[in-house]
């Protein structure tokens with residue numbers, strides 16, 4: 138499998154790769170626990186669309 | 199037959215209705231390539247300091263890139279003049295189909311001085327230039343005007359650069375447009391055209407463009423296109439255009455919200471790229487580009503009826519969405535349409551309106567200033583109203599139409615803190631105070647607050663240090679919130695972008711502006727590959743190192759223009775807010791961040807050193823000698839045409 142066909146997105150917070158289930162609309166970073174909404178510009182390419190929920194200041198500390 | 203190396207310059211005096219045609223000196227091509235580079239030389243050489251940008255003495259330069267007409271995204275045309283917004287160098291480029299057509303019509307550079315007695319447009323076709331009456335076009339919007347010109351000429355393939363009502367009304371940030379969507383947005387070049395009574399410049403050519411080694415050009419272009427298609431960026435741009443960037447930046451918390459009071463809009467689902475898909479009726483793009491990055495869209499608006507337009511870009515998404523705290527697809531699409539048609543720079547317009555709402559909210563202005571309007575966040579109707587008022591300079595709109603510096607003078611010095619500008623041009627729709635490389639790039643940009651002169655978007659990807667070191671030639675951290683080594687990142691990108699702009703290539707398609715994937719796939723982005731391309735297109739041998747020096751020369755020349763107009767180190771700083779207020783929102787990596795003044799001073803020093811400028815940002819004598827930019831050197835270069 139080539140590097141580009143892996144179903145992953147990069148966490149904008151910790152920059153780790155997050156695996157994404159095919160067609161899934163959500164993904165959670167295994168390292169920092171932040172949840173993201175996912176969209177699919179193509180069936181083999183997931184992309185972060187936004188946050189699942191706003192992060193409260195307390196969580197960010 | 200036009201070639202990139204044997205091109206022509208037209209010098210047009212609108213007051214005298216005179217045209218003088220010269221050949222582009224080979225030395226100009228070698229040292230400045232074309233487009234933005236040649237424009238900088240002409241402006242520096244022909245303009246005296248302190249000329250009123252809206253007077254007939256200002257010089258308007260329309261200059262295509264050296265690569266115009268090759269089968270790549272190579273259609274950028276640069277428009278330059280002294281900026282009526284900032285007083286610094288004005289320079290803005292756009293894509294579309296104008297540049298290749300201008301080369302086919304026989305010219306690479308058009309220099310326009312004076313002021314026409316009545317509204318005029320220039321008709322340039324197969325080596326001839328005609329002054330034509332434009333009173334019938336005055337008042338038309340940017341698309342209507344192009345259509346009317348095509349009808350009048352009976353030629354629906356003619357390409358025009360036009361201004362809309364905003365340019366006619368001398369809004370200091372009026373843009374110049376071509377097609378439905380392409381805009382030379384920044385620095386108010388539309389107001390300069392308006393001040394010259396110049397509604398449009400229209401080109402049509404039937405001449406072939408000759409390449410030195412056509413087969414090689416084709417091979418290289420095919421290779422480039424194939425590589426581009428392999429990148430993730432290609433797919434994302436084809437589907438969403440630049441709007442995809444918002445998904446990342448709003449998620450992280452690096453977008454301007456409510457002017458610059460916050461950095462993340464939630465919820466934002468209606469202004470995300472995905473939200474525009476239901477309105478899209480296809481895609482459109484520039485000459486030679488396999489990406490075709492913009493939506494063609496249709497939207498129904500209770501106020502404006504059925505609207506067709508193209509875009510919006512990431513900038514408009516931010517200006518009309520997050521910056522106004524409006525989570526509405528319709529509002530974003532309508533505002534994009536209004537600024538396109540009226541001929542306004544979307545970014546400056548959005549930023550001025552956001553500032554107005556914040557200072558109203560803070561009680562620094564009231565209804566007396568705003569013609570009775572109660573300004574508040576989240577209201578599409580208020581935004582529509584203000585856009586129209588600005589374009590037609592009605593009431594409060596006439597103040598906002600003056601841009602940051604003059605509007606602050608009118609509304610009081612207490613409002614200055616809230617106006618996010620550098621050198622008198624508004625900050626983009628992003629909130630960058632967590633990212634020192636972005637802040638430095640925006641602050642030292644020669645045309646005022648701007649990302650397109652250097653933005654190292656690559657900084658956000660957390661790439662391995664070793665990789666960054668290889669790319670930039672010095673140690674560099676992978677942490678985008680760090681200051682370490684970022685002067686080199688900005689400097690490196692400035693040189694590269696000056697070259698790309700002067701070749702007339704699209705940054706999205708040709709460099710690591712947005713994506714590291716182009717580097718991984720060894721896509722067309724190195725000076726070496728560019729020099730290969732230049733050789734096949736023109737027959738001119740320019741090494742990679744010489745190309746990089748061209749970038750330095752262009753950047754330093756623009757800097758010299760600004761220094762002559764009184765800009766100094768003091769104009770290379772972010773707004774005070776960047777030092778005072780920590781970011782209130784966003785992911786943990788950005789939340790609470792603000793700029794550190796001491797570290798920024800050091801970054802600025804290091805950046806000047808890389809350019810060979812002194813601690814005031816003034817090029818040192820040895821730098822000027824090395825770049826051939828001594829007063830005698832420039833005089834000799836300019837004298838080859840205008841002696």
Ligand code: SF4
Pocket residue numbers: 271272293294482483484487488489490491492704705706707
């Ligand atoms: S990527 Fe978009 S802006 Fe660039 S050349 Fe292609 S269509 Fe034009």
Ligand SMILES: [Zn+2]
Pocket residue numbers: 148149150151152153166167168169170171
């Ligand atoms: Zn993470």
